[in-house]
Amino acid sequence: MSESLLMIPLLWQMAYALLLIFCWQIPQYHRIVSIFGNAIGVGLSALLFVWVKDKGIQVLNAGGWAAPYGISFVADAFSAILVLLTSIAGLAVSIASTNTLLDRRIHFGYFPVFHFLLAGLIGAFIAGDLFNLYVWFEIMIISSFVLLSLGGLKAQLEGGVKYFTLNMLASVIFLTAVAVIYGLTGTLNMADLSIKMAAVDNKILVRIAGIIFLVGFGIKSAVFPLYSWLPASYHTPPAPVSAIFGGLLTKVGVYAMARVFLLIFPEDPFLNNLFISIAILTIVAGGLGAMMQQNIQRLFSYLIVCHIGFMVIGLGLRTEAAIAGMVFYMIHDIIVKTNLFLVGGLVYQIEGHWERRHCGGLYDRYPWISFLMAIPLFSVVGIPPLSGFWPKISLVLAAFDVKQYWALGAILLGSFLTLYIIGVLWIEVFWKQRKNEPDQVDFLYYKNLLAKDKFSLVFPLVLLGAVSLYIGFGAESIQKLSQQIAKDLIHPETYIRAVLP
């Protein structure tokens, strides 16, 4: 019975979404109820994480049907840490969403859908079955469609159409790959597949299935050349929505790639090289794209694309050190990217627009807030001892070890581009003298907001900044954890033994 504890963070979020749906008529209470629920959710996920770390991999077979026949849910350390980070990001975003500026959306069910999104994410992280993973992906993207288009502005609907179309296409491609895998092996349980895929004779079809998976997950995680939907849509919804999208939705694609390619597919040099080439192009395309952007949220969207490349490189190098770097980067990236979009939202509230060239003098006017904003901005660059620095070391060393100098160059180039982009952003938004432009008449500026709205805009930055500083300064424990996870991912025997006793 105790193994069913691993479902609790997931069931909690689903129950919460349902509870909020039943409270549809009293939207004024949604905010406080949602914050409370997410706070408990963080506690439950932390319990799950500690429990998995102590006791090893936990498996739940739905309905008591043994592994290859029933649907399994599996929580190893990789899943558990991602569930924990999802809950933390969810808490920060739900605090940021309490802003009265979102009133109209809350009346149309913002919070129930938000909790469904979190449930979908957590479900995707603990799914132990490919088709189940597909179902959680669907729950997640349907919720994200609603969150993106709720509000009905022209830009949102345009971005929504692009986002919707590409993500639907990705789902169909994923389903196709699932069908091919089922045809090859007759099972969908990931641990069982790991054994059976190695025994399949038709290597060409295995490789083709791998490429179909790569295209499907590649669209979701926005790698080159499949990323165009991301910068076209992520800047259109309000900042808290962009934050949860930017922090988690692409990372779940990378998680799925790591799970599928490290666990299910036998090592294939062709696929590894493909990963590395795609990752190099992703870093370059994302970095160069971000340099051109005037809109701050669009700039951050391109940075997401750029940094997805770092994780995919780790996957392509496929050594223990590289996977450890990838896992550490993912841990860092979820928190920092969520934080960056919230920073963008706060800048918008202060300045009244997203255009970075018309911003200025933020440091002069709000030194403390600027300090808070500096944490994610410099973490994303990777200035030691902030969190982005440590995973890059692992990745660079791993690239040296296997003599992949192109990958090494791409990592350094990507870091340099990020440094340049954030440097320019910092100078323009924080240091530049602000031109005295008259305020827009019908815009509620940060300085005129109520104290509780100010709190809801600033507090998530404090929370995520603290987590990000912990990741930076407590890097040793995170590095140990990442190495442990990487070992388990490279040698999936423990995972397989846990699922199929």
Next chain:
Amino acid sequence: MEILLAIIVGLLYASGIYMMMRRSLVKLIIGLILLGNGANLLIFLVGGLVKGNPPIIPEDANKMEGLYADPVPQALILTAIVISFGIQAFAIVLLKRAFAVIKVDDIDKMNTTDQNL
């Protein structure tokens, strides 16, 4: 029969992708529906086609005998159909709203979010 189904699956995928590449919003939805049906039929096909042998154990036996139909793909398709049904309903509403607000039925003209001001 397998060959015929394989050709139909290919046709559904091809026409679905062709429809999605047209510039009209309505054709986009039709393309999505065709693609979804193609994927469902593909799952059905890879499960293997067996006629008249349901996966039910006879009363006087305690295990399955002979060639029987694989029940898993049918469960998968059922789930996938329900999901795609929901998504198509959402797609129709989204695209209707988008058309009402943007007032163009040409995907090429929906490019304001890609412009860099």
